[in-house]
Amino acid sequence: MMEPEVITSLQNPRVKQLVKLRDRRPRDQAQQFLVEGYRQIRRALNRGFAPVELYHCPDWYPGDQGNEAQLLADAAAAGARVWQLSAPAFAKVAYRERPDGLLAVLPQWRRELDDLTLSANPFLLVVEAIEKPGNLGTILRSADAAGVDGLIVCDPVTDLFNPNVVRASTGVLFAVPVVIAESGAVRAWLRQKGVRSVATTPAAEGLHTDADLSGPLALVMGSEQYGLSDTWLAEADQTVRIPMAGQADSLNVAMATIITLFEAVRQRG
Amino acid sequence: MMEPEVITSLQNPRVKQLVKLRDRRPRDQAQQFLVEGYRQIRRALNRGFAPVELYHCPDWYPGDQGNEAQLLADAAAAGARVWQLSAPAFAKVAYRERPDGLLAVLPQWRRELDDLTLSANPFLLVVEAIEKPGNLGTILRSADAAGVDGLIVCDPVTDLFNPNVVRASTGVLFAVPVVIAESGAVRAWLRQKGVRSVATTPAAEGLHTDADLSGPLALVMGSEQYGLSDTWLAEADQTVRIPMAGQADSLNVAMATIITLFEAVRQRG
Numbered sequence: 001m002m003e004p005e006v007i008t009s010l011q012n013p014r015v016k017q018l019v020k021l022r023d024r025r026p027r028d029q030a031q032q033f034l035v036e037g038y039r040q041i042r043r044a045l046n047r048g049f050a051p052v053e054l055y056h057c058p059d060w061y062p063g064d065q066g067n068e069a070q071l072l073a074d075a076a077a078a079g080a081r082v083w084q085l086s087a088p089a090f091a092k093v094a095y096r097e098r099p100d101g102l103l104a105v106l107p108q109w110r111r112e113l114d115d116l117t118l119s120a121n122p123f124l125l126v127v128e129a130i131e132k133p134g135n136l137g138t139i140l141r142s143a144d145a146a147g148v149d150g151l152i153v154c155d156p157v158t159d160l161f162n163p164n165v166v167r168a169s170t171g172v173l174f175a176v177p178v179v180i181a182e183s184g185a186v187r188a189w190l191r192q193k194g195v196r197s198v199a200t201t202p203a204a205e206g207l208h209t210d211a212d213l214s215g216p217l218a219l220v221m222g223s224e225q226y227g228l229s230d231t232w233l234a235e236a237d238q239t240v241r242i243p244m245a246g247q248a249d250s251l252n253v254a255m256a257t258i259i260t261l262f263e264a265v266r267q268r269g
Numbered sequence: 270m271m272e273p274e275v276i277t278s279l280q281n282p283r284v285k286q287l288v289k290l291r292d293r294r295p296r297d298q299a300q301q302f303l304v305e306g307y308r309q310i311r312r313a314l315n316r317g318f319a320p321v322e323l324y325h326c327p328d329w330y331p332g333d334q335g336n337e338a339q340l341l342a343d344a345a346a347a348g349a350r351v352w353q354l355s356a357p358a359f360a361k362v363a364y365r366e367r368p369d370g371l372l373a374v375l376p377q378w379r380r381e382l383d384d385l386t387l388s389a390n391p392f393l394l395v396v397e398a399i400e401k402p403g404n405l406g407t408i409l410r411s412a413d414a415a416g417v418d419g420l421i422v423c424d425p426v427t428d429l430f431n432p433n434v435v436r437a438s439t440g441v442l443f444a445v446p447v448v449i450a451e452s453g454a455v456r457a458w459l460r461q462k463g464v465r466s467v468a469t470t471p472a473a474e475g476l477h478t479d480a481d482l483s484g485p486l487a488l489v490m491g492s493e494q495y496g497l498s499d500t501w502l503a504e505a506d507q508t509v510r511i512p513m514a515g516q517a518d519s520l521n522v523a524m525a526t527i528i529t530l531f532e533a534v535r536q537r538g
Contacts, residue, residue, distance in 0.1 A: 043516075142524065147514025172519060209535045243534060245416025247312075250441060255411065258524050259531045265512060266478045266532070 008086040018093040033161035043171030050078035051104035057090035060101030129223040137168020138254040146261040199236035208240040277355040287362040302430035312440030319347035320373035326359035329370030398492040406437020407523040415530040468505035477509040482533040
């Protein structure tokens with residue numbers, strides 16, 4: 001059956017599948033995920049991540065950029081199938097508050113610990129069981145700004161390809177190498193590589209600024225609700241805390257991660 | 270006219286006014302604002318901020334706490350008028366995603382620069398024209414965690430009593446002294462008090478970690494979209510930048526604020 005040039009039906013199977021990809025199970029079944037908006041799709045393309053499908057709707061273009069046509073051409077050249085949607089159809093598939101008429105479907109990927117390329121003085125960020133997509137996205141941005149070799153996500157609760165992680169990461173998902181792994185395997189791998197693990201917990205005695213963060217380093221951060229697991233706390237090479245002047249919950253995990261990462265950046269010169 | 274013991278009508282004037290208080294103009298006209306949820310209302314009460322009105326709906330209570338009755342009693346003792354709402358009426362006035370059946374109306378306040386109590390070694394945070402309520406809320410939390418003497422908001426775009434600022438601040442709004450003021454007045458006041466202003470901008474030459482942040486200090490941060498105004502950049506005693514390894518926009522203003530604040534905390538011991 002020929003597919004229409006412009007998809008107008010809200011019952012079109014592709015439209016329905018785009019809506020489904022917001023949820024984890026269909027996303028994992030399809031091994032695909034959504035990337036919405038010009039800037040994010042452009043960043044994916046620039047990093048060599050090619051969409052398999054690209055949906056556009058000129059009615060939703062903000063109108064002041066005019067570089068959508070080039071994006072469509074670049075995506076097509078990279079192998080994407082391109083469809084136009086009617087304004088109502090695009091409204092149905094868009095999940096951003098202010099859609100800009102561009103939505104891509106990309107294949108998921110999976111990296112293993114041994115896929116990480118460690119620099120001469122390894123610098124890694126490890127997070128355990130992060131629950132909120134927005135926090136994982138912010139953590140990705142912090143990891144990018146601090147210049148880590150990679151982000152290791154242990155025992156994830158939210159998945160990396162959640163649309164809100166993708167959005168909150170502002171394209172950093174395509175820049176920072178991310179590995180999903182089980183905590184025990186991560187600890188064994190860090191020991192094998194000679195990388196010191198420094199875990200942040202309010203229960204630690206020493207401050208993060210008094211720890212030596214200048215050598216091969218994996219900073220380890222716990223989950224929003226439960227903090228770090230007992231095993232990480234017991235087996236980390238060192239635990240540190242961030243000094244807190246105000247109410248105990250003023251720093252969330254994303255904020256604590258930024259503080260610790262940039263103290264490491266300072267020490268590493 | 271007697272008011273009903275339980276407000277059930279969605280057309281009740283109090284219900285309508287609660288919805289209106291989400292918007293700035295009616296909020297400023299009433300000189301009141303909304304505080305939703307047990308934890309935030311408790312924090313307001315504990316800091317001596319008394320609600321003028323408290324609305325509750327047992328149908329929405331999460332059920333595992335059971336301390337709502339005490340909160341109602343404490344609020345009433347502090348002078349609040351207390352009303353019960355029907356489940357549909359509460360659904361109309363709640364703005365949180367998961368309401369817990371408690372919503373308070375508090376009077377707005379206004380502090381002037383001279384209301385700030387400076388410590389022996391003053392430590393202030395100044396932000397200019399912040400646009401996003403979520404960022405202002407996060408900045409409040411960072412300021413609390415870092416233990417500043419006060420937060421000065423210059424030329425605000427979003428107002429302090431926006432429901433999303435209140436929510437994102439997780440009660441810190443009641444803990445950190447905040448002053449709204451015009452930039453020129455703030456600069457004159459800082460000079461008069463002998464407080465050095467250090468402004469963060471990507472255009473600076475020196476790093477924030479190389480600046481002396483140990484003395485009387487006002488850290489100055491710009492807006493999301495435009496950064497710091499030319500006047501602040503020209504008149505700040507020093508400008509600094511945060512080293513960036515990744516894409517230029519990975520650090521937003523809230524993240525940059527945390528990094529700079531905690532470098533100051535480190536230097537100030």
